[in-house]
Amino acid sequence: MKLTTEQIEYVSNYVKSFDIKWYELQVEFTDHMVNSMEEIWEKDPELTFHQVKQYAEDRFGRNGFNAIEEDRTQILRKEFRKAQWNVISEYLKFPKIIVGILLALLIFKASFYFDEPDKFVRNLFGLLAILFIPAFYSFYTNRKIKGKRFLELNISHITFTGIFGFMYWIIYLLNSCKESVQRHPILILPFCCALILGILFLMTGIHLQRKTIVNVKKQYQLIL
Secondary structure, X not given: OOOOHHHHHHHHXXXXXXXXXXXXHHXXXXXXXXXXXXXXXXXXXXXXXXXXXXXXXXXXXXXXXXHHXXXXXXXXXXXXXXXXXXXXXXXXXXXXXXXXXXXXXXXXXXXXXXXXXXXXXXXXXXXXXXXXXXXXXXXXXXXXXXXXXXXXXXXHHHHHHHHHHHHHHHHHHHHHOHHHHHHOHHHHHHHHHHXXXXXXXXXXXXXXXXXXXXXXXXHOOOOO
């Protein structure tokens, strides 16, 4: 037995009442509920609409919606990290890696013009932090599409939190070996390479976010 448009709308509003803020999950859960209700109703037409809804909800369990949301979040995070590493790995292959190596060597050579190598490294990563500002603004302004929030878009924020954590440990390591860096300037080179890696993470994060926005708009027909 097929649900009417009004009944489907009722189920949709019921799903939203579970404080599921991600639009794609609202759509998915509504579809699951509707399909399950239609299946139950087909087997027992004597049931009322609300009885069928209750039986369908019981299939999910008391915390079924939240559990599915958590599972989907973990899956999307893994997929995003994998996609990001795949893009970065392309830049770490010949011949693209030559550009990264030359840039790291150029930055390393520039460090010789500074009396305090550790301060030079801090300034480099300070510059990387400044580059985060437009990237973070892009993430903030695109967190919604036509007023709807998407979990897949929200996942891209792990790029920003991940790189800030990365920079924290870089500065921590720099402070730990400050005197060694001062005596052996060659130790600056790994920090230069880490800077290039950080830039790659930032660039690929922005690229994947834009790609996700396009895919979401097409999938849910939100293109202007």
